[in-house]
Amino acid sequence: MYISVGAAAEVLGVSISTMRRWESENALLPSHRTLGGHRRYEMATLIEKFSLHKSEVTVERHAIAYARVSSSDQKMDLESQKERLAAYCHSEFSSSEIISDLGSGLNYKKAGLKKLLQSIRERRFTHLILTHKDRLLRFGSEIIFSLCEANDIEVILLDDDQKMSFEMELSSDVIELMTVFCARLHGRRSHQNKRRAA
Incomplete structure (x- = not known):
């Protein structure tokens, strides 16, 4: 599992500035960087390098799942999305929340979407779960994905392989x-x- 520099600092009980100093000294390098240049550390590497016990390492993983349909006659599809997202979150995360919207993917003023954006800005969660990227927005999902990346939030698309x-x-x-x-x-x-x- 890969974690952000902030989460790695928390696991090791040091500050983010210490993590950056270690990197500059080649004492502890990130496992890789995202396309946006954000550091990612592999949990297994941290455990081995610092002789940590797995039972002592806890990283809070909170997910927000987002579901949307365009019209009221698709409510059954909305419930199906929510059930699938809930099942996935229950199996993968310690805590989760589902936000849903009824409205066009071209409407950027939906209440659920506004709540999601606010949660991203405040870094209230670690993972965003969608069945497919167009459930977020019809056009412009990549902008929100970039916001997530900048805030150390991982996006998971359940149907990404069904292109x-x-x-x-x-x-x-x-x-x-x-x-x-x-x-x-x-x-x-x-x-x-x-x-x-x-």
């Missing part, structure tokens, strides 16, 4: 866009008709 073909993904995106803009157009026409009738 859609380019054509299927493009079709899904186009349908989502058409649904949103058609709803806006019908809403505007309905509002105009009510004004004319008044």
